[in-house]
Amino acid sequence: MDPIIRIQNVTKTFPGKDNQVEALKGITLDIAPGDIYGIIGMSGAGKSTLVRCLNFLERPTTGTVLIEGKDLSTLQEKELRRMRTQIAMIFQHFNLLMQKNVLDNVCFPMEIVGVKKADAVKRAKELLQIVGLEEKALSYPAQLSGGQKQRVAIARALANNPKILLCDEATSALDPTTTKAILQLLQKINQEFGITIVIITHEMRVVQEICSHVAIIDAGELAEHGTVEEVFKAPKSKAAKKLVFMTDERVEEMAGKHCIRIVFTENSSFEPVIANMVLTCKAPVNILLADTKDIGGIAHGQMILQLPEDEQTANHMIHYLQERKLTVEEVEGHV
Amino acid sequence: MSDLMVFEPVILKMLGEDILTTLYMTLASTFLGYVLGLPMGVVLVVTAKDGLRPNALVYKVMDFVINIVRSVPFLILLILVIPFTRMIVGKSYGPTATVVPLTLAAAPFIARMVESSLLEVDKGVVEAAQSMGADLWTIITKVLIGEARTSLVVGATIALGTILGYSAMAGVVGGGGLGDTAITYGYYRYETDIMLVTVLLLILLVQIMQWIASKLARKLDKRLS
Known part of the structure; x- marks a missing residue:
């Protein structure tokens, strides 16, 4: 099967004061449709930069990212924005609109693409049901717990029926029990809607819990990748061993x-x-x-x-x- | 002269009119100040180095112009722009003429207030909107301004208070309103009681505005519950 995400030789260099910072040093990785792909690494390894290259929140310095065969760097601003509606993202700190209630937060991405308000509200209510928060529709984010906020963020991410869901340390601010529940929700979404999920994390247990594949990023380089089982059973690289043995x-x-x-x-x-x-x-x-x-x-x-x-x-x-x-x-x- | 002169019907009527004149000057220049200052503040935030559309030239020019106008004391600005005021209003004194220098002084001040309010908005939320495919206009109106609304209201209150103070200063050149009366009666004619009453009225106006604004800000803010 053709990969839904193809990362080819991606490098990213940030200009620094004295010297440049090479966050990514040539990453090549294919992600197949329907995968739950874990990208794991220590903090500062470059994984957050890598995931931002997948929707061009960060433009790679060199190399290309292809989503369903389309090279993101060739897209015009408007096409890129349309593409982004198909690549949803959730974040460590949820990033909800604090001045809007839960329902309006979930409606927001639909508002962006011009869905009629009544249709958006109807869809938002369905989504809140999927994430188990229908009774919180009129609450504000400040009234919710961390786990609930992430559920709202997930509902919001699903609003425009994306093909890909990027999770940037989505469970890192949550306690273990909540983490488990959120991961189960992500798994359910993957299975029911066939959405390809990319999970950025620094925790091996997150990868073990739901990922089918894993890539280990170490100091801006791809240290190792494969199915979770392969990497767990026989880690080859030093970085992988370090993560597996904790x-x-x-x-x-x-x-x-x-x-x-x-x-x-x-x-x-x-x-x-x-x-x-x-x-x-x-x-x-x-x-x-x-x-x-x-x-x-x-x-x-x-x-x-x-x-x-x-x-x-x-x-x-x-x-x-x-x-x-x-x-x-x-x-x-x-x- | 009688201590009770302030209670004479003619004086009371004048003070009543002064309140309305002052409110007119303050509200009109604050409104016009926002018409100019809000877009300026947005441009500052958007074109800043880590903004949504970094543009060093636009940012620096805007930054420089704002700083220049902000460093001119209002009383000087008032006199400096008389030719310009005449060009627009047709005369250099009276409430409507005063709105011109007030607006010019308010706009850069408001631009800075708006800038600092918008900078308070969580970068993560902006990033989330970008990841959803939101365009610049949506991010400015729905995310930056929408999320900063409480802070913007608080800023507007500060702006109103400052402009009210400036409007009183314009009394020196016959700007009209409470400040004008305070200077004419209190300073030139030594009628201290009238001056004190105008000062009290100015304080009262600021208090009422402050009270309304804090109520509004609290009602608008959904972050604390």
């Missing part, structure tokens, strides 16, 4: 001494593997990190173990784990 300093310190990383999938989490391994090999292991993540509805666990110094026992243990069909990889040095 490094805590302790792991970095001790990882030098023969450590392995095990990835569990659902079917292997019934047997108490580690306990049995310790009993079989008659040697203790040190568990440095353990957690479970839900990726695309399948539970994935990961663990980092420090094996005994004795080579033979260590190899025995690795063999034991591999026999039980677990993904085992040595973790060299720091991650």
